[in-house]
Amino acid sequence: MCLKERFRGYYPVVIDVETAGFNPKTDALLEMAASTLKMDPDGWLSIDQTIHFHVEPFEGANIEKAAIDFNGIDPFNPLRGAVSEYDALHETFKVIRKGMKAEGCNRAIVVAHNAAFDHGFLMAASERVSLKRNPFHPFATFDTATLAGLALGQTVLAKACQSAAIPFDNSEAHSALYDTERTAELFCYIVNKWKSLGGWPLTDSE
Secondary structure: OOHHHHOOOEEEEEEEEEEOOOOOOOEOEEEEEEEEEEEOOOOOEEEEEEEEEEEOOOOOOEOOHHHHHHHOOOOOOHHHOOEOHHHHHHHHHHHHHHHHHHHOOOEEEEEEOOHHHHHHHHHHHHHHOOOOOOOEEEEEEEEHHHHHHHHHOOOOHHHHHHHOOOOOOOOOOOOHHHHHHHHHHHHHHHHHHHHHOOOOOOOOOO
């Protein structure tokens, strides 16, 4: 069993973004993290590596006060060590393409909690900085809110982690790095649990 066989050639990458609003076209991307995954010879999934960036608001970006009050980010604090959207995405995509090549996968796919949100900001930022080698599928995602609803009866990240016995510190939440790693653990838990229950590999119908 290898990663490319498990997800039909897709290379799952867990993503979380922190933003200055809900509109990916107009509101600033402020922080992003990505965890790549690996599969051992027995088919068990785990986190491989995580990359994380604080991101400078793009020129003319809208910043909603309610959003930054919620996530606690000061977009213009020089101590953030923020980089441009281009640099954050370029470095992230480079790591992902290297992982895809090593695993023999032909396309990356976003794994995220309420994935449409993170996917939307990722794609908008990629388009804004004219990155032509975006490894991600343009619309397909794996949404851990949906998967956790099915597997655990919970759709909130903290509650789903609690149900899966994954430690979750609410005081650390709404950091892209923390949320990405917890989401990655949750996704691995669900995939591995399905395997342990006999749901994968699929039984040969013949």
